[in-house]
Amino acid sequence: MNTKQADKFLPHPRPYYPWLILLISLLFQLYKSLLLVIPSVIAPDVAQAFQSNTLNLRILVLAAVVPLFIFQIPVGIFLDKFGVRRITSLGIFISAIGVTIFGNSSSLTTAYMGRFLIGLGASVALVNIVKILVNWFNPKMFATLFGVAIMLAALGDLIGIYITSAIVETFGWRTAMINYGLAGFIFSIFFFILVKDNAPGAQYDINPKVPQLKLGPTIVRMLKRKQSWILALFVGFVQTPFPISIGLWGIPYLKSKHLFTDEQARFVFGALLLGICISAPLMGYLSTYIKKRKFFLVISSLVVTLLSILPILPIHLDYLNYAFIFFFQALFIGMFPLGITMMKEQNVPQISATSFTFIHSSYVIFACISELLAKILFHSHWDHLVSFKNVVPTSHLPFIIRVTMWFGLAFIVSLFIKETYAKQKVQEELPATDFSEE
DSSP, rough: OOOOOOOOOOOOSHHHHHHHHHHHHHHHHHHHHHHHHHHHHHHHHHHHHHHHOOOHHHHHHHHHHHHHTTTTHHHHHHHHHEEEEHHHHHHHHHHHHHHEEEESSSSSSHHHHHHHHEEEEETTHHHHHHHHHHHSSOOGGHHHHHHHHHHHHHHHHHHHHHHHHHHHHHHHHHHHHHHHHHHHHHHHHHHHHOOOBBBBSSSOOOOOOOOOOOOOHHHEEEEEHHHHHHHHHHHOOOOHIIIIIISSSSHHHOOOOOOHHHHHHHHHHHHHHHHHHHHHHHHHHHHHHHHOOOHHHHHHHHHHHHTTTTGGOOOOOHHHHHHHHHHHHHHHHHHTTTTHHHHHSSSSSSGGGHHHHHHHHHHHHHHHHHHHHHHHHHHHHHHHHTTTOOOOHHHHHHHHHHHHHHHHHHHHHHOOOOOOOOOOOOOOOOOOGGGGOO
């Protein structure tokens, strides 16, 4: 079997069409963001409607977040086997069912069920973008366009709050949820009609034509590679701190230690978000241009580790200085998605969705370990931290320190990553029995 790398890629005969499909896939990512931020917007309304407490509201959030991650790997396998048309359309449809059930719920149990379905459907969104990029765009464009997807996802999380707030204020939360559901049903039909494919994968595939591999043995091959696990560790380590530093402990810590107002603390983290939006696509393009990716992962994890120490040092800066520091740190954080790009480059395009979900799901494992360690080691601070009551600066220190720990581990792991030189693998040498007869 000739395993020589084929360099000839096959541009789509209609150059605009891949961009159109990518655009509507990015709209699904925005739709996902709108649905996931719902609890943060309507928490008072939900608490009143169901007579719920803080614990119930946290469960309501987790009801969508948990399936979003635990179904990543099955979704990746299904996308690789059946293509984006059916699986992504089904994902949008399930999300629409979930938000409709949530809007019509008369009990917390029904609300939890609706949120679970939202997370299940939303688990397809980012994986679908990866599959579209791999099948329909030249590999040299992947890092840049994936960076754009990360940028738009971050912006979606930000503007999703404002969009949902405006809609809820105008129509009420139940009517807003039903309208979101109706939009999702229409969107799923539109996606199914517009996207054409046949198993396994998209009808059009930019990658060089090589003998079709069986999916199972190819996935096993990926799991046997040491680099797959090293990259999974790196991505897991760099993603784990974000719920701690951005989502849960960061803003309360800045407010309690530095006496920032809520607006000032949010401005600081807005600067962090802006830095990621700028850096992710830019570093994707630059690393492809110079054909080096490992350097960016090593230097970024080192710099971010060092900068993450600043919030716990006994120094006092105003919020503008902190905003600048966080923005500078974010320019390096924006390099982290290159780890996912390298994972994609080390595996054949046929399993691009599976390889992405494998590496992306590692975050869930380390996030659970992180929270478990916090509860065990810092039990005395846990109860008032989770409710954000009677918070003092020293209470947050154990949790902020975890940020530095995870980034430090990522730096150590990055030293063992092998360079891909921005070159996509398109064919593997496997036993003859590992090839399909198609």
